Amino acid sequence: MTELPDSARRVADAAAAAGIAIDVVQMPDSTRTAEDAAAACGCAVAQIVKSLIFVGAETGRPYLLLVSGVNRVDETGIAGLLGEPLKRPDGKTVRELTGYAIGGIPPIGHPAPMPTVIDETLLTFDTVWAAAGTPRCVFASDPNALKDATGARAYAF
Template sequence: MDQLPESARRVAAAAAAAGLAVNVVEMPDSTRTAEEAARACGCEVAQIVKSLVFVGAASGQPYLLLVSGANRVDEMAVAAELGEPLVRPDGRRVREITGYAIGGIPPIGHPEPMRTLIDARLLTYEVVWAAAGTPRCVFAVDPAALARAASATTYAF
């Protein structure tokens, strides 16, 4: 683990603190997109957890959406669920909110808790793969355990 980038070590520590027994690994190739991650991890695209950050247009409150790599976000439907329109923040703001750059945002381990929704499709798998702080670091995890660790509400994206 000492060989991992600092941001990946932070994710591993956050996982351990949340009671998740995960092994963060650094892949030789990029895992920035769901397709790249699926190739690197040897799994279906649907088993990739996309950690997407949105901000409430009225409140400025950040929201974290943990979406299956095979699904797209219907922003209008999610906005209705959350009670306000959503805005996609730029990369600088995402880093401020999460502590990580786009392409490596983990589903846990952020400076402040966020209201989090997890894709019901992810919960149909025994194992899913999530980013671990860099565009090449990932970890495998039981999706139900991840949902508990992230205090996520199940949502059908």
């Protein structure tokens, strides 16, 4: 068995600490996009968790949005939910906030908790797939376990 990269090991450890049983899988090809991940995992694109980082335009506070692979972020709606407009940080800032590079950002295992919103679409599935710290590592999970572990609020994207 291939040894997991350190970033994927951190995700596995965070899942265990949260009481979520996962198996991190390292795919032979990239799972950077929702479409690539769905093809690699053998699931619908809607079952892919896009872990997106935004920051508050007024406060600079980071927010984690767990969005179904078929949906886009309604920034106006999310801004209303969170109480401030949002902006997209650059890749360097994302890595500083999460400890992971864009394309491998997991829903768990960040250095500090962030206010989190989960797409209601994800909650309609028994199993969803999320990045596990690298653009080639993924894991399957019950979406409600991710919701609970992150303290996420559900929202219709």
